[in-house]
Amino acid sequence: MADSEAKTIAQDEVNSSLGERTQTDVDPAETAEWLSSLQYVLQSKGPERARFLLDQLRDRAATQGVQVPSETETPYVNTIPRKDQPPYPGNRELERRIKSIIRWNAMAMVTRGNKRSDGIGGHISTFASSATLYEVAFNHFFKGRGEDGYSGDTVYFQGHASPGMYSRAFLEGRLTEDNLENFRRELAEGGGLSSYPHPWLMPHFWEYPTVSMGLGPIMAIYQARFNEYLRDRGMKDTSDQRVWAFLGDGECDEPETLGAITLAAREKLDNLIFVINCNLQRLDGPVRGNGKIIQELESIFRGAGWNVIKVVWGDDWDELLERDTTGLLARRMNEVVDGQYQKYTVMPGSYIREHFFGKYPELLELVKNYSDERLEKLRRGGHDPEKVYAAYHQAVHAKNGRPTVILAKTVKGYGLGEAGEGKNVAHNQKKLNEEELLEFRTRFGIPISDEEVGKAPFYKPPENSHEIRYLKERRGSLGGSVPSRPTTHPTIEVPTIDDYRKYAGGSEGKEMSTTRAFVRLLTALCRDKKIGKQIVPIVPDESRTFGMEGMFRQIGIYAHAGQLYEPVDSAQQMYYKEATDGQILEEGITEAGSMSSFNAAGTAYSKHGVNMIPFYIYYSMFGFQRIGDLVWAAADMRARGFLIGGTAGRTTLNGEGLQHQDGHSLLNAIAFPTVCAYDPAFAYEMTVIVMDGLKRMYQDNEDAIYYITAENDNYVHPEMPEGVEEGIIKGMYRFQSRDVDNSIARVQLFGSGAILNSALEAQELLADKYQIASDVWSVTSYTQLRREAGDCQRWNMLHPTETPRRSYLEEQLDGVEGPFISASDYVRALGEQLTPWIPGDYFVLGTDGMGRSETRVALRRHFEVDAASIAIATLYRLSKAGVVSAADVDKAITDLDYDREKPNPYFA
Numbered sequence: 030m031a032d033s034e035a036k037t038i039a040q041d042e043v044n045s046s047l048g049e050r051t052q053t054d055v056d057p058a059e060t061a062e063w064l065s066s067l068q069y070v071l072q073s074k075g076p077e078r079a080r081f082l083l084d085q086l087r088d089r090a091a092t093q094g095v096q097v098p099s100e101t102e103t104p105y106v107n108t109i110p111r112k113d114q115p116p117y118p119g120n121r122e123l124e125r126r127i128k129s130i131i132r133w134n135a136m137a138m139v140t141r142g143n144k145r146s147d148g149i150g151g152h153i154s155t156f157a158s159s160a161t162l163y164e165v166a167f168n169h170f171f172k173g174r175g176e177d178g179y180s181g182d183t184v185y186f187q188g189h190a191s192p193g194m195y196s197r198a199f200l201e202g203r204l205t206e207d208n209l210e211n212f213r214r215e216l217a218e219g220g221g222l223s224s225y226p227h228p229w230l231m232p233h234f235w236e237y238p239t240v241s242m243g244l245g246p247i248m249a250i251y252q253a254r255f256n257e258y259l260r261d262r263g264m265k266d267t268s269d270q271r272v273w274a275f276l277g278d279g280e281c282d283e284p285e286t287l288g289a290i291t292l293a294a295r296e297k298l299d300n301l302i303f304v305i306n307c308n309l310q311r312l313d314g315p316v317r318g319n320g321k322i323i324q325e326l327e328s329i330f331r332g333a334g335w336n337v338i339k340v341v342w343g344d345d346w347d348e349l350l351e352r353d354t355t356g357l358l359a360r361r362m363n364e365v366v367d368g369q370y371q372k373y374t375v376m377p378g379s380y381i382r383e384h385f386f387g388k389y390p391e392l393l394e395l396v397k398n399y400s401d402e403r404l405e406k407l408r409r410g411g412h413d414p415e416k417v418y419a420a421y422h423q424a425v426h427a428k429n430g431r432p433t434v435i436l437a438k439t440v441k442g443y444g445l446g447e448a449g450e451g452k453n454v455a456h457n458q459k460k461l462n463e464e465e466l467l468e469f470r471t472r473f474g475i476p477i478s479d480e481e482v483g484k485a486p487f488y489k490p491p492e493n494s495h496e497i498r499y500l501k502e503r504r505g506s507l508g509g510s511v512p513s514r515p516t517t518h519p520t521i522e523v524p525t526i527d528d529y530r531k532y533a534g535g536s537e538g539k540e541m542s543t544t545r546a547f548v549r550l551l552t553a554l555c556r557d558k559k560i561g562k563q564i565v566p567i568v569p570d571e572s573r574t575f576g577m578e579g580m581f582r583q584i585g586i587y588a589h590a591g592q593l594y595e596p597v598d599s600a601q602q603m604y605y606k607e608a609t610d611g612q613i614l615e616e617g618i619t620e621a622g623s624m625s626s627f628n629a630a631g632t633a634y635s636k637h638g639v640n641m642i643p644f645y646i647y648y649s650m651f652g653f654q655r656i657g658d659l660v661w662a663a664a665d666m667r668a669r670g671f672l673i674g675g676t677a678g679r680t681t682l683n684g685e686g687l688q689h690q691d692g693h694s695l696l697n698a699i700a701f702p703t704v705c706a707y708d709p710a711f712a713y714e715m716t717v718i719v720m721d722g723l724k725r726m727y728q729d730n731e732d733a734i735y736y737i738t739a740e741n742d743n744y745v746h747p748e749m750p751e752g753v754e755e756g757i758i759k760g761m762y763r764f765q766s767r768d769v770d771n772s773i774a775r776v777q778l779f780g781s782g783a784i785l786n787s788a789l790e791a792q793e794l795l796a797d798k799y800q801i802a803s804d805v806w807s808v809t810s811y812t813q814l815r816r817e818a819g820d821c822q823r824w825n826m827l828h829p830t831e832t833p834r835r836s837y838l839e840e841q842l843d844g845v846e847g848p849f850i851s852a853s854d855y856v857r858a859l860g861e862q863l864t865p866w867i868p869g870d871y872f873v874l875g876t877d878g879m880g881r882s883e884t885r886v887a888l889r890r891h892f893e894v895d896a897a898s899i900a901i902a903t904l905y906r907l908s909k910a911g912v913v914s915a916a917d918v919d920k921a922i923t924d925l926d927y928d929r930e931k932p933n934p935y936f937a
């Protein structure tokens with residue numbers, strides 16, 4: 030190699046790859062020698078060998094104490110050089126025309142919607158920035174469901190790019206003009222289109238909801254892992270099914286977006302591709318005005334072990350980069366911060382010449398033959414189909430055991446010109462005026478006349494046009510339209526309660542918890558011949574808390590790699606067994622990750638045509654409260670399965686204190702329409718509820734999620750009384766009556782979960798000490814009772830002349846006299862839901878207030894849900910009814926040694 034050439038390389042290397050980190054070269058000749066050796070190896074042996082040698086050098090230097098920080102950031106240029114780009118397989122011109130029409134209709138649907146009814150909202154700028162990213166994927170990569178209906182890729186679309194997806198579906202003939210017209214008007218005649226991806230609202234179309242920022246990416250990771258799980262366990266061959274997540278650069282600030290990326294690398298998920306639309310803007314302004322989001326994300330993902338493909342510059346920059354032999358242009362690219370790049374997009378070419386190239390005379394020289402107009406048109410990589418194609422191609426062929434992230438630089442509001450391109454207001458731009466429409470139309474060559482354009486009409490080429498034929502042919506050859514979701518799917522036959530009578534019995538005098546009862550049942554279900562294999566136990570590092578460690582050995586913990594070590598407890602029966610076909614998803618300490626697994630498993634019926642049955646068992650405090658948004662997404666995507674809130678109940682989990690004691694997850698659950706929430710007291714109640722859930726969700730095909738609290742209080746469980754199954758499922762049944770000779774009154778006591786025992790104790794107390802008879806009811810679900818009662822009431826209101834319907838609750842309490850006293854380990858609002866339907870005086874006790882560490886006995890007194898509290902409340906209500914005197918109540922308070930001046934737990 031000539032000396033001068035070596036020098037150029039040396040300078041190039043130092044300048045461009047080290048960027049600002051230029052150091053003084055104390056011995057240029059020596060540097061040149063090393064670089065020339067590298068050049069030789071590269072040319073004669075190729076890049077693999079060069080990488081090997083560099084690794085060796087770095088390792089040797091490190092062992093000699095030379096600190097060589099591992100570089101996770103590469104120059105601010107495309108990862109794939111022009112010479113390595115594969116040829117583009119499609120018809121570029123036709124694809125551009127199709128894309129332009131899709132852009133137009135996407136913009137038109139938002140504009141029309143907002144012109145017709147101001148404030149309907151929608152987004153134009155996000156899809157404008159990502160149209161190329163989607164279109165290349167639609168034309169060449171996304172695999173449809175295929176003939177069996179359950180093959181194909183899973184795509185998590187960036188939520189507010191949905192107008193683009195509808196617009197494409199319109200051209201594909203899947204949506205009508207009326208549908209587009211009714212974007213965000215879902216109650217309009219003929220049906221509308223949901224604002225964002227919502228399978229609940231468009232069950233034949235959307236598969237996975239995304240628009241709550243950060244949930245798409247984390248769910249995509251666990252979906253990709255679940256695909257591997259299905260394959261490793263021999264449930265389904267998912268090897269050809271990829272998972273794509275499209276997300277925004279601003280969205281990367283959400284902890285959920287990046288919080289699980291190491292899992293993807295650790296689990297070697299090369300079936301997973303993230304496409305991050307780096308338009309450098311979020312809602313209010315730049316994502317990293319003073320820095321560079323692409324570089325920041327590159328470091329993070331590379332450090333986490335992902336393949337990173339940067340698509341920064343369009344092909345018109347290639348020539349400039351190639352002509353710039355000094356590496357100065359790459360250096361300049363690296364110097365400029367995102368806020369400034371955003372400025373360049375809104376400024377004329379003369380400004381770009383002066384401020385970008387003008388920093389160095391050499392760069393000005395480089396573009397001296399470029400007109401200002403040409404400088405202005407230099408494209409960003411995310412708008413160049415060939416660059417995007419090259420990135421996708423590399424991502425799907427990488428197969429190197431790593432997930433891939435594509436960081437595509439784009440312009441927010443691309444093509445909107447004055448209406449918002451690159452402007453801070455772009456995100457909230459909802460409509461274009463006549464002039465802007467005209468400009469948009471002309472820029473993208475949409476065949477709409479000047480007279481018509483102001484109305485922003487939709488445009489669809491004829492069915493036999495090249496555009497429509499091409500687009501349909503492409504989707505046809507890729508296995509059909511994306512997204513799509515089947516509305517009928519296979520169901521399975523599940524075992525019945527009769528098969529599980531053994532688990533619906535009593536504890537034969539022994540004490541145990543409902544958690545223990547649940548784990549026993551789950552263990553048995555995992556062995557069930559009909560459904561055992563389909564069960565997916567999910568735990569976030571709490572198996573031992575719930576006494577589930579016995580399951581480790583029995584069914585194994587899923588680990589793609591198997592078990593590469595001898596577990597420390599291998600000599601024990603219940604050792605920590607990891608296996609490639611393990612069944613348990615032991616997620617570590619991540620409730621968000623675990624819930625994402627639940628969502629993947631809970632939608633396997635519609636995604637894969639395989640009914641998987643997730644049981645996600647967790648600390649109930651860290652459920653709805655912590656990851657409620659993912660549960661909301663689960664409801665939206667019609668996920669099915671069981672959420673088991675362990676260590677539930679504000680006073681039942683005692684020692685753990687304020688942060689752990691859950692007295693409101695059942696309150697939270699009220700708000701989730703598909704969630705059926707239960708608070709069982711006994712083993713048989715637990716079993717009846719689980720068996721009912723299995724039947725309804727997997728055999729009867731109902732969209733539901735069962736939330737069941739499981740508690741750690743040990744007590745004796747009775748045998749199941751005759752005929753209570755319906756009551757357990759519907760929400761209440763009379764558990765035990767106590768008559769008293771010459772009783773002064775009869776009262777109704779409601780109890781749930783462990784607090785049913787307080788009600789039973791109160792029953793004794795009231796009978797023995799105060800001559801009061803009572804019935805104790807086990808209320809397994811206030812919420813289910815209320816839902817049904819409310820539904821009947823609504824029907825009766827709207828059908829006033831017809832025979833009124835009666836709810837189960839009303840039927841049960843027909844002719845029953847109060848007072849009714851309710852107590853649970855949850856906030857009073859839970860029980861108070863029933864107020865309108867209770868046929869008499871109704872008084873609710875509950876655990877409002879902050880938790881604390883204490884014994885159960887002390888806590889139940891503090892929160893006023895123990896037997897004495899129930900007895901005092903009963904006497905108080907009887908005094909209001911004139912059955913006992915105020916003095917009697919006063920005496921009881923003293924006799925029961927009740928501190929009447931104790932602080933109100935509400936505020937304590």
Ligand SMILES: Cc1ncc(C[n+]2csc(CCOP(=O)(O)OP(=O)(O)O)c2C)c(N)n1
Binds near residue numbers: 240241277312
């Ligand atoms: C959890 C959550 N918080 C806030 C929002 C409101 N929101 C919608 S889009 C958006 C900005 C998105 O920016 P970016 O991710 O960069 O996407 P872009 O539109 O630029 O492609 C925000 C804050 C949301 N949808 N979800």
Ligand SMILES: [Mg+2]
Binds near residue numbers: 306307308309310316
């Ligand atoms: Mg953005």
